[in-house]
Amino acid sequence: MNMNRKTKKKNIAGRPGFDPGRRSFLGAVAAAAGVTLAPGVFLYGVGASGPALAREPGVAVSGDVRWGMLIDLNHCDKGCNECVSACVEENGLKGHGRPATDAQWIRKVDIHDPDTGLSQSLPVMCQHCAEPPCVDVCPTGASFKRADGIVLVDRHTCIGCRYCMMACPYKARSFVHEELEDQKPHAPRGQGTVESCTMCVHRVDAGGQPACVEACGRKGGGAMLFGDLKDPGSEISKRVASYATQQIRADLGLDPGVRYRNLK
Amino acid sequence: MTLCRISIVMAAVIMAWPGLGLAEAAMETEGGDSGVPLPVIPRGQGDNCVADTEIMRRNHMTLLRHQRDETMQQGIRGKQYSLKECVNCHAVMGPDATPVTVASPKHFCRSCHDYAAVNIDCFQCHASRPESGNFPGDHDRSAALPVTQAVIRIK
Numbered sequence: 153m154n155m156n157r158k159t160k161k162k163n164i165a166g167r168p169g170f171d172p173g174r175r176s177f178l179g180a181v182a183a184a185a186g187v188t189l190a191p192g193v194f195l196y197g198v199g200a201s202g203p204a205l206a207r208e209p210g211v212a213v214s215g216d217v218r219w220g221m222l223i224d225l226n227h228c229d230k231g232c233n234e235c236v237s238a239c240v241e242e243n244g245l246k247g248h249g250r251p252a253t254d255a256q257w258i259r260k261v262d263i264h265d266p267d268t269g270l271s272q273s274l275p276v277m278c279q280h281c282a283e284p285p286c287v288d289v290c291p292t293g294a295s296f297k298r299a300d301g302i303v304l305v306d307r308h309t310c311i312g313c314r315y316c317m318m319a320c321p322y323k324a325r326s327f328v329h330e331e332l333e334d335q336k337p338h339a340p341r342g343q344g345t346v347e348s349c350t351m352c353v354h355r356v357d358a359g360g361q362p363a364c365v366e367a368c369g370r371k372g373g374g375a376m377l378f379g380d381l382k383d384p385g386s387e388i389s390k391r392v393a394s395y396a397t398q399q400i401r402a403d404l405g406l407d408p409g410v411r412y413r414n415l416k
Numbered sequence: 417m418t419l420c421r422i423s424i425v426m427a428a429v430i431m432a433w434p435g436l437g438l439a440e441a442a443m444e445t446e447g448g449d450s451g452v453p454l455p456v457i458p459r460g461q462g463d464n465c466v467a468d469t470e471i472m473r474r475n476h477m478t479l480l481r482h483q484r485d486e487t488m489q490q491g492i493r494g495k496q497y498s499l500k501e502c503v504n505c506h507a508v509m510g511p512d513a514t515p516v517t518v519a520s521p522k523h524f525c526r527s528c529h530d531y532a533a534v535n536i537d538c539f540q541c542h543a544s545r546p547e548s549g550n551f552p553g554d555h556d557r558s559a560a561l562p563v564t565q566a567v568i569r570i571k
Contacts, residue, residue, distance in 0.1 A: 209494030211492065213490055358493075
């Protein structure tokens with residue numbers, strides 16, 4: 153991995169707009185993350201074949217990448233809530249004691265088959281569809297899909313009509329009812345707008361992985377894997393090619409970027 | 417956004433109106449004896465801003481709006497004009513030694529926007545002070561800019 157990083161540095165150093173200070177900072181962060189995470193997490197979290205390399209400042213996202221997740225339910229415990237806690241902490245989702253309307257970007261769903269008695273638990277968040285219905289119905293263009301497949305809400309143009317909430321079959325979006333203050337600087341959110349999982353876009357743009365994936369690897373069962381579905385060399389691509397995975401409500405033809413394994 | 421634009425335009429019209437020439441009035445009252453209250457604008461960190469004061473004063477909203485769309489839609493980050501960096505650099509310490517939010521009249525943005533009667537919509541969603549634990553503490557913010565520099569000039 154070190155060899156790869158050095159080669160990359162050498163190649164880009166002459167480009168205009170390149171900031172060696174920022175680059176070396178990101179490299180240091182990656183190295184630090186590498187030693188603090190478990191070996192398995194390191195491989196697909198910040199390894200050379202994973203989503204480690206941040207884009208340079210001033211470079212737009214590319215359609216050559218499609219970020220996705222793979223969640224192995226055999227490693228997802230029913231009582232574990234680490235992904236949800238990490239999301240709340242990372243994005244500053246303070247509740248108001250009103251579960252019906254409090255913002256929820258990721259939640260644990262427990263399913264039970266009464267015929268067989270089989271119980272399973274799975275985290276459900278915005279599935280970052282390739283054909284997102286929330287984008288289709290948005291009257292202002294606020295709901296949009298980035299070139300790299302991450303579905304977001306541009307709150308500068310969101311008028312809070314909540315069509316997208318009705319259109320989403322995964323119930324992934326929340327509406328902010330209350331006036332907010334002291335939001336996280338990297339996760340702006342405000343009254344009268346709709347919001348949902350951003351796949352921690354601020355982390356991804358910096359070469360990291362979503363907070364839920366990191367927390368699952370560190371404190372949970374290590375069930376979540378984040379990576380580039382279009383890169384055949386990435387860990388997630390290798391895994392989805394080697395065994396059967398499922399998308400929730402695949403019959404709708406939305407092609408979600410979040411896939412599940414062992415969903416029965 | 418539209419409201420924001422209208423309010424900015426209205427403010428510009430008001431400021432440029434000959435009979436309401438706030439800029440001229442402020443210039444005339446530089447001696448401070450006319451009773452017209454002037455904004456006290458706290459100084460930011462470091463020696464200079466990302467652009468000259470005159471440019472920032474007149475164009476900060478345009479610079480921010482242009483870059484916000486690039487960041488939001490295309491994921492372009494780390495460029496020169498960032499609201500987050502404005503907030504970090506221009507944080508004003510309150511009595512409890514933590515930066516004040518936009519709820520306080522001492523907030524950097526408010527000090528001037530109140531004076532010009534222009535609403536700020538940014539902080540309905542964006543954080544108006546640096547994240548806890550990221551407070552710049554080694555800079556003396558008590559020094560205010562000279563009054564003449566606190567006047568918005570519309571040419």
